[in-house]
Amino acid sequence: MAFLFPTSPKELFLLSEYENYKQMKAEFTEQYGKAVEFSNKVTEQPSISHITLQAGMKMNPLSSHSQAAMLRERFNNAKMAIKAQRDPQNNAGHYNVALNLENEDILDIDFNHTSTQTGIRVPSLYSKFLYLNLGEYGDFMRKIEPSYAGPEKLEFSNINWKDLKLTEREITYLQERYILFLIEQLKEENFALEKGIEYSVKGKKLKLKKVTFSLTAEETKSFVTLFIDRLIQDKKLHSMLAARIGEAAKAGAVIEANGEVANQKKIEADMANNLKQAKKKLQETTFPEGFSSILLIDKKQRIVERTLKWTVASSASGQVAWSIQTKDVPFGKEQRLKEWTVKAVPKEHRRQITTVQWTKHIKGKAKGRTEQVHLSLKSNGKTINFKMKSTFNRNSGEKQRINRFFAIAAQGIGARERLSNISGSVKQVQDINMDKEYLNDKLDVTVNYDNEADSGTFSFLIESKLKLVDKVKTASFSNDPKKSVDVNRITEVQMAQIQQEVVLNIMNFINRLGLLRGAPLIDDPHAEDLYKEDLESEEVFRSETLEHEKGVF
Structure with missing residues (x-):
């Protein structure tokens, strides 16, 4: 900033906003800095990862029927695993998604890509990789849609977050063009200062400065x-x-x-x-x-409360009065109250007032603290309240345990709507080690819902492990027809074979899930008999055709 010691209301106003920005940035870095740093490394270095997902469901037996019970049982015994190897330096990767049901692999999908090729394989449907040379993408699309006129080459590009960040030169340019413009446009006469403003929160009394910025x-x-x-x-x-x-x-x-x-x-x-x-x-x-912004500032130039007000009017949308209020108040022993409220009041339809309020009560230090959050949304006579209590415990390293308990309640919403009464918990264990270059995360989520129409519980368990490595093995596709098929060069014979194999495997897949009761499994040795020609029936069909002089079907 151009001033370190404010001598006018305008300078005090701008310096306080700048200090508030620095404080927010420091808090974000303290809470999420390591995770952001690790995520940036993943976009630059090779890595391997393994994610497993398990889900559970319990429902009120009075509100479910036999088919729903069967599907619920399948759902409870399902497990999904996702494995990935990524090489952002060479724009290559290998991904595998597997669905396991009752300790049996039901569905398996492999996806590979390099800078020149991409391919997919679903063994439960077709045993070979179907791949495409990226430079022949246009040819492939014209086989599907002859009028296609898009890109001839398909490109896979990884986002490197460093490339998206502003450079120091760009930041300097924006500061000179916009911050200086702001300082020049806001005149001294637009600001006013009051001292000795009494402010009380949670029993703590403060003496603050009030700076008002207003425009006609x-x-x-x-x-x-x-x-x-x-x-x-x-x-x-x-x-x-x-x-x-x-x-x-x-x-x-x-x-x-x-x-x-x-x-x-x-x-x-x-x-x-x-x-x-x-x-x-x-x-x-x-x-x-007009527009006004009122800041209540403590002796360290920290913004304790901010209130913004303005009204917008147009022939298209009428007139709406807007207000935003934020609070950030330290009080007691290691306690803090943070709050923001957004309110929109239409002039012609005052019953349609919309208010969003978010409150957070923080107690304790960064490595061991509790947070109580309340989010309220009110509009058109309807209210939704979300409350959550979180406890954070971090070891001497970067391992952190977070336990959250939440509840959602709604008023003015029909009892049959799922949102009317929801509660649950989120338990998380996160371990980030920058020296050993790994990130392990475990997330256990439980959601309960209960209303006049229905009740039940959903649960999710997600475990992920991610490790940065020196290199990963990536495969390229060959012209060996025993392993892979070029989608641009599939012959009619190959297409017929693919269709036959896919149809049989789909039937097998449906049977294995138990969706076709009484039908034999395709891998049953007698299942092939279903597709054999029945000579006796064929003779009957021919005789009836001759008798009626036309087909009976």
Whole structure:
């Protein structure tokens, strides 16, 4: 900041907001810094991971029938495992998803990709890999849709979060262009200071400074217009954002309606057009009450309470008064109250007031603390309340145990809606070791619901292990027809064989799940008899056809 010791209400206001930003950043780093750092490494280094998922279900027997009971039993005995090997440096990976039912592998899926090929295999349906050379993607799509006119080459791209972060030069540019603009546009006469404001919370009394920043209706519209103009003219900002959006779109294989992958120039043009449309709408918008921001600040320039108010009016959406209030109050011994409230009040429909309030009571230090959270949503006579109590315990290292207990209650919502009464728990054990380069996580979730229509319990157990390694083994597909098939070069004979094998395996899969009662398993030695020609029946069919002079079917 340009000032270290504020001498005016304006400087005190801006410095307090800056200190608040630094405090939020430090708290985020303390709580999630290691996890974010490890996640960044996963996008840069080879890694192996193993995830298992088990689920359970219990329901009120009076509200379920025999078929539901059978499916519930299957669900309770199911287990899913996901194994992955990733090599972001060489843009390659191998993934396996397996579904296990009653200690038997029911479904198995393999997916491989390299910088030049991608393939998939589902052994329970077809024994070989079906693969595609990425440079022949256009040819493959035209076999499916002759009019296809999209990309000729399919690209797999991993997002490297370092590439998405702003560089130091970009940060400096944005600070000079926008923070200095903000300082210049906000005049000293827009600020007022009051001292000795008494403030009380949870029995603790504080003496605070009150800084008020206010704009008239005309000043508010003028400031917003100038800011949007600055954004429209900022081609460097458009380029920064478009480059990152383009990378994310490429990694997610986002294809536009015309079949093309969005390029940077197109994204920049769309961005500028959207800003121009926003400015056009702004010309039809007024701010009848102007804008105000009131800060209550302690002696360390920390914001204890912030209140923002403004009203927006337009012929299209009417007039709505908005307010946002935030609190961050230290009190007692190692205790803190954090809160924010958002309220929207339509002028013409005051019964449609919407209020969202979030409160967090923190007690203890970072390595051993409790948090009580309450989230409330009120709108149109309906209320949803979410409450959760969490305990955090961290060892001397990075191993952390978190136990959460939550409840959701609704008022004004029909009793048959699932959200009317829900409770449960989330138990988590997380172990991050940056030196040994691993992250282990265990999540045990239980959800109970109970209302007039139904009741029951769902549970989920997710265990994951992730390890950074020097290298991983990635496979490439060959032309050996015994192991893999190029989807662009499938012959009619191969297609018929694939269809036959897939149909038989689907029948087998359905039977193994017990969905076709009384039907033999395909791997039953007598099952093939179902597909043999019945000569005696064929003779009867022919005789009846001759008798009636046409087929009976």
